[in-house]
Amino acid sequence: MEQRVFGGTGKQVPVLGQGTWQMEEGDPDEAIRSLRAGLDLGLTHVDTAELYGHGRVEESIVSEAIAGRRQEVFLVSKVMPSNATYAGTLAACERSLKRLRTDTLDCYLLHWPGSHPLEETVRAFEKLVADGKIRSWGVSNFGVAELEELVELAEPERIACNQVLYHLEERAIEHAVLPWCEARGIAVVGYSPFGNGRFPRPDSPGGRVLEAVARAHDVTPRQVALQFLVRRPSLFAIPKAGRVAHLRDNAAAASLKLSRDELARLDAAFPLGAYSDELPML
Ligand code: NAP
Numbered sequence: 001m002e003q004r005v006f007g008g009t010g011k012q013v014p015v016l017g018q019g020t021w022q023m024e025e026g027d028p029d030e031a032i033r034s035l036r037a038g039l040d041l042g043l044t045h046v047d048t049a050e051l052y053g054h055g056r057v058e059e060s061i062v063s064e065a066i067a068g069r070r071q072e073v074f075l076v077s078k079v080m081p082s083n084a085t086y087a088g089t090l091a092a093c094e095r096s097l098k099r100l101r102t103d104t105l106d107c108y109l110l111h112w113p114g115s116h117p118l119e120e121t122v123r124a125f126e127k128l129v130a131d132g133k134i135r136s137w138g139v140s141n142f143g144v145a146e147l148e149e150l151v152e153l154a155e156p157e158r159i160a161c162n163q164v165l166y167h168l169e170e171r172a173i174e175h176a177v178l179p180w181c182e183a184r185g186i187a188v189v190g191y192s193p194f195g196n197g198r199f200p201r202p203d204s205p206g207g208r209v210l211e212a213v214a215r216a217h218d219v220t221p222r223q224v225a226l227q228f229l230v231r232r233p234s235l236f237a238i239p240k241a242g243r244v245a246h247l248r249d250n251a252a253a254a255s256l257k258l259s260r261d262e263l264a265r266l267d268a269a270f271p272l273g274a275y276s277d278e279l280p281m282l
Contacts, residue, residue: 001042001254004233006074007187008157009107009136013074015230016254017045018247019191019240023061024053026242034247035065039072041251047163047189047238049078049111050096059099067101075100076107078140079121081114088116089124093133107160108134112141112281122153136160138187143279144176156184165281166190166237168200168210168225168270175275182234192282193229193237194222200270209269213262223253228266231258 003012018038023031035046048062058077066073077100083092093108108128110121125137138161139150150159162181164173166188173188181188199222200207210221217224222239229237241247258266 004236007138007160007185009160011074013045013236014042015236016043016226016250017047017074017236017238018043019238020046020048020057020062021052021240023240023242024056028061030244031061031242032065034241034244035062037244038247038251039069041248043251044072045074045076045236045238047076050092051078051080051111055095055099058096063099063101070102074106075102076109077105078109078111080111081116084110084114084121085116086120086124089121090127093128097133104132105134107136107138109138109140109161109163113146118149119153122150138162140164141279141281143277144180147177147180156186159186161187161189163189163191164279165192166229167193167195168206168228169195170280171270171272172276172280174272177279178234182232187236188234189236189238190229191238193226193239196282206269209265213258213266217256219252219256220249222249223256224258224266226250226253227256227258228263231263
């Protein structure tokens with residue numbers, strides 16, 4: 001599995017990771033097997049959040065999947081904006097650590113911009129780093145205006161990543177957020193790479209191009225999509241697979257190489273769309 005430097009952490013992190021949102025809605029044993037199979041295949045970036053299943057995903061699924069394997073995992077969780085005061089962030093982190101049965105997170109994110117002063121959240125993140133509770137921190141769903149506010153409070157090297165919505169039919173980050181993060185060495189983690197289950201239909205114009213490229217490589221359209229979404233060195237993707245078969249399909253995308261011509265065809269088949277100040281999120 002290809003690894004890349006994860007923002008200012010300097011750590012090598014696999015280009016494909018594993019999402020865990022809504023895992024509690026499926027078969028939890030299969031989800032645990034899927035996460036473990038992912039670790040076996042090098043998808044060691046595991047993304048979770050206190051929000052997911054109101055803590056149940058951290059407590060009953062991720063903690064089980066990483067039990068005895070913590071050292072292999074690049075473990076990421078997120079604080080809810082409503083908890084992101086100074087004291088609230090510290091407390092939320094403690095709760096996540098307890099649910100995950102670990103003593104440290106590799107990265108801790110603010111889930112989306114909220115109404116509490118960002119300065120408090122950043123101060124709490126730095127306190128958690130100093131105390132060894134987290135190794136790095138970042139943000140999620142931050143547009144350029146919010147990122148500009150953030151770099152008034154912290155050097156860009158302190159910000160590991162910005163986790164944002166990114167799939168073939170939602171490429172808004174490419175207008176401004178992606179170049180802004182790239183210029184400052186901040187990793188861009190694309191979430192919902194399959195549109196949270198709304199993957200392009202094979203009979204749609206874009207879907208037909210995806211199918212054609214996939215056929216040429218004898219791979220699946222999802223594998224093509226994943227490779228497209230990590231085609232720049234700042235990019236990571238965190239597909240969620242609650243089933244082992246899906247996980248294996250996604251992991252195999254790592255070895256796919258798309259030509260410049262294929263990337264151009266995909267680029268044209270899934271147009272970027274107009275710029276908006278509003279960053280889309282799920
Ligand atoms: P996604 O990864 O775009 O899509 C997940 C869906 O695709 C699931 O229904 C899954 O089915 C299915 N799937 C996965 N691999 C497949 C395959 N090879 N073939 C067919 N179907 C496949 O959706 P997501 O969960 O929204 O996004 C991924 C992760 O990003 C989340 O889990 C979460 O960790 C993170 N995220 C973050 C935010 C944020 O605000 N920061 C927001 C949304 C998501 P099965 O589960 O049945 O395998």
